[in-house]
Amino acid sequence: MTTTPVTGPTTAAHRAGLQLVPRPSQLAPLPGRFVLDEHTAVRAAPGGASAAADLLRTLLAPATGLPLPPAADGRIVFVLDPALGGLGREGYGLTVGADAVLLRAGAQEGLLRGVQTLRQLLPPQALSHRRARGTEWALPCAQITDVPRFAWRGAMLDVARRFRPVSFLRRFTDLLALHKLNVLHLHLTDDQGWRMPVAAYPKLTEVGGEPHGGAYTRDELTGLVAYAAARGVTVVPEIEMPGHVRAALAAYPELGNVPSRRLAVWDRWGVCENVLGVHDQVLDFCRGVLDEVMDTFPSPHVHIGGEECPTTEWQRSPDARRRAEAEGLSGPEALHGWFMGRIGGFLTENGRRPLGWTETGSDLPAGFTAVPWRSAAHGLTAARRGQDVIMAPYRSTYLDYPQSERPEEPPGQPGGVVSLRDVYDLEPAPAGWEPAAAARVLGTQAQLWSEYVPTAAHAEYLAFPRLCALAETAWSPHRDWPGFERRLAHHRTRLDALRVPGRPPHGLPHNASFTFPPGSGPSGTPGSPGEDTGR
Numbered sequence: 325m326t327t328t329p330v331t332g333p334t335t336a337a338h339r340a341g342l343q344l345v346p347r348p349s350q351l352a353p354l355p356g357r358f359v360l361d362e363h364t365a366v367r368a369a370p371g372g373a374s375a376a377a378d379l380l381r382t383l384l385a386p387a388t389g390l391p392l393p394p395a396a397d398g399r400i401v402f403v404l405d406p407a408l409g410g411l412g413r414e415g416y417g418l419t420v421g422a423d424a425v426l427l428r429a430g431a432q433e434g435l436l437r438g439v440q441t442l443r444q445l446l447p448p449q450a451l452s453h454r455r456a457r458g459t460e461w462a463l464p465c466a467q468i469t470d471v472p473r474f475a476w477r478g479a480m481l482d483v484a485r486r487f488r489p490v491s492f493l494r495r496f497t498d499l500l501a502l503h504k505l506n507v508l509h510l511h512l513t514d515d516q517g518w519r520m521p522v523a524a525y526p527k528l529t530e531v532g533g534e535p536h537g538g539a540y541t542r543d544e545l546t547g548l549v550a551y552a553a554a555r556g557v558t559v560v561p562e563i564e565m566p567g568h569v570r571a572a573l574a575a576y577p578e579l580g581n582v583p584s585r586r587l588a589v590w591d592r593w594g595v596c597e598n599v600l601g602v603h604d605q606v607l608d609f610c611r612g613v614l615d616e617v618m619d620t621f622p623s624p625h626v627h628i629g630g631e632e633c634p635t636t637e638w639q640r641s642p643d644a645r646r647r648a649e650a651e652g653l654s655g656p657e658a659l660h661g662w663f664m665g666r667i668g669g670f671l672t673e674n675g676r677r678p679l680g681w682t683e684t685g686s687d688l689p690a691g692f693t694a695v696p697w698r699s700a701a702h703g704l705t706a707a708r709r710g711q712d713v714i715m716a717p718y719r720s721t722y723l724d725y726p727q728s729e730r731p732e733e734p735p736g737q738p739g740g741v742v743s744l745r746d747v748y749d750l751e752p753a754p755a756g757w758e759p760a761a762a763a764r765v766l767g768t769q770a771q772l773w774s775e776y777v778p779t780a781a782h783a784e785y786l787a788f789p790r791l792c793a794l795a796e797t798a799w800s801p802h803r804d805w806p807g808f809e810r811r812l813a814h815h816r817t818r819l820d821a822l823r824v825p826g827r828p829p830h831g832l833p834h835n836a837s838f839t840f841p842p843g844s845g846p847s848g849t850p851g852s853p854g855e856d857t858g859r
């Protein structure tokens with residue numbers, strides 16, 4: 325550690341170093357800077373701070389080559405102190421002085437968020453995967469107190485329509501963590517693919533993993549869960565039911581409404597009419613699959629889809645009509661709520677909280693956390709019914725829509741544009757809502773559906789920088805669009821150092837290909853687009 329001459333807090337370099345995304349709750353620049361060198365050591369105070377210190381070391385090693393060894397007299401000090409409970413699970417206090425750095429939190433997650441702030445305070449080269457020689461690793465001095473506005477700050481990846489390798493999921497997890505996002509929601513099954521291995525039903529991935537790429541192994545998924553946990557990110561699994569199941573029906577026709585019928589994994593986009601039957605064997609199947617999902621994913625929440633479920637097959641099926649009658653339902657269309665209630669109840673009995681996409685705000689049984697995707701107003705309806713809500717209205721959070729109307733913008737989901745500003749302007753708990761309803765909003769998440777996203781690099785083009793906007797909306801108490809634009813201009817140099825092929829401010833030329841620069845990201849998985857019918 326070397327102490328350098330004090331510079332005023334208003335120099336350009338100092339200001340650039342403080343351009344944080346998401347914007348912290350409180351930040352006061354202080355004069356001077358703290359420089360890391362080969363002698364800088366880290367002291368993790370007794371009480372569980374060493375995991376966060378390890379993460380800092382791991383994250384900074386590739387670019388800086390600095391050992392940052394543990395030492396009792398280290399000048400970077402990490403303190404985990406339950407007495408700081410007022411900061412919540414994820415809040416932290418960070419003081420960067422010219423002689424020492426002090427990071428304090430009341431819980432592990434807070435220290436992990438503070439580590440990401442330290443990373444952003446360093447020159448952007450610190451984020452590179454390659455050694456950046458000749459850089460001075462200086463942090464501008466500052467006093468930061470930072471507490472997230474919402475507990476749920478996430479992104480969903482649709483790995484069912486297009487399989488993405490685990491290397492991409494790890495890289496994406498790192499990018500989420502950099503932005504203090506804390507949920508990676510994996511959409512693992514759909515009409516066009518089934519990517520979650522289930523030992524009791526091996527044909528799900530044998531048949532359903534065939535199109536567009538493959539399936540994960542159990543070890544890959546448990547490894548991902550641990551990797552994400554070390555970064556303070558929870559992996560939330562989603563298994564779709566009772567609709568969006570054509571891949572499962574291709575593997576096990578007896579789960580359908582016409583057991584003698586043979587269906588292929590769907591090769592079109594859109595809403596498929598084929599849905600699960602409602603006989604006991606189907607409920608056993610869903611419970612068996614979810615048993616293995618719960619074994620793999622410790623997440624308190626488990627998503628079971630629930631949206632876009634046509635009831636035509638149930639109306640036609642004598643068995644389904646009998647089931648509706650036996651359950652005292654008004655008709656086969658009420659089987660959707662019955663089905664979600666049965667499986668949601670199974671999750672609750674097992675100590676998990678069911679999540680479902682809501683179409684109206686009132687279609688999911690009590691006990692579900694509602695994810696309104698069609699309209700923010702449905703969030704209010706669900707919240708008034710006493711349900712927790714994760715806001716995901718497509719006009720603000722669907723990142724498969726193009727980012728502008730410019731003709732050279734690469735094609736995406738037809739029918740609209742979701743601009744950076746649209747994402748930033750989402751208000752997850754609008755001021756006009758009554759306080760009891762607003763208190764039900766856990767947070768928000770972005771959706772990266774993959775019908776129109778053939779490669780992993782294209783996914784990053786769509787995700788960034790819009791995820792930066794979502795992160796600020798979900799984390800920061802400040803609504804500061806001009807400030808966000810300014811800070812983003814600097815933040816782009818961090819994304820460049822990470823070689824994220826995100827959308828540049830004025831888009832890419834038409835027909836640009838989305839490739840990771842050599843030696844950076846994972847290999848993509850090109851796929852054929854199938855017949856486009858709209859979602």
Ligand code: ACM
Nearest residue numbers: 631632681697859
């Ligand atoms: C959805 O867009 N299918 C939730």
